[in-house]
Amino acid sequence: MCTGKCSRFVGLGLLPMAFIAIIANVLLIFPNGETKWTDHITIQVWLMAGVGGAGLFMLCPSCNAIRAGGKGCCGEGCCGNRCRMLRSMISSIFGGLGSFYCLAVSGTALNDGPLCNFNNQTGKAADWGYHFKEMEYNYLFNKPSWELCLQPPNIVLWHIVLFSILLGLGVLEFVLCAIQIINGLFGIMCGDCRKKGNNEA
Numbered sequence: 001m002c003t004g005k006c007s008r009f010v011g012l013g014l015l016p017m018a019f020i021a022i023i024a025n026v027l028l029i030f031p032n033g034e035t036k037w038t039d040h041i042t043i044q045v046w047l048m049a050g051v052g053g054a055g056l057f058m059l060c061p062s063c064n065a066i067r068a069g070g071k072g073c074c075g076e077g078c079c080g081n082r083c084r085m086l087r088s089m090i091s092s093i094f095g096g097l098g099s100f101y102c103l104a105v106s107g108t109a110l111n112d113g114p115l116c117n118f119n120n121q122t123g124k125a126a127d128w129g130y131h132f133k134e135m136e137y138n139y140l141f142n143k144p145s146w147e148l149c150l151q152p153p154n155i156v157l158w159h160i161v162l163f164s165i166l167l168g169l170g171v172l173e174f175v176l177c178a179i180q181i182i183n184g185l186f187g188i189m190c191g192d193c194r195k196k197g198n199n200e201a
Contacts, residue, residue: 003187007088008069010180014062014095017169018055021102024165025050031152040128040152044109049102050166054173057098064088065180068187082188089184096177103170106163113139114159116149
């Protein structure tokens, strides 16, 4: 595959992932789709790994990769020019850091579990905590234990699904950014591809 086509493929892949990550992170701010639980949100949600790391941080690498896959400055070649490839490669390095940040935060969130209340009778702040973190078993594979979280309703499933989406997106974005870094290096070395008949200029 030509480096330009590869860049375009990477860029078009990163763009929707960035918007999905932003949406997933915003949904995490409203447990169970309700606004009344926003005072009881995990620290990992407030770190905004989906909005920042896998979202806004990924828009620049995506746009630069799409541009690098466009026409070169010297013809209609598919490799793009060296300057565009260089910009794409550098922005992909920062994009990789953003996706790794999302990956690390999401992994930690899944390991710690949601912030919830095991005692439905009182509203004391002491009743809220990362209760699954203190347990000896892994709550992810013990579905009956999810019912121990009484408030917010369905918070465990909400937490697992959305952070799993962010984790998956972080991994995919990291891989695509790594591919674009390597692809960008080849693009810089290859320069502009041109149609036969124009490559003697």
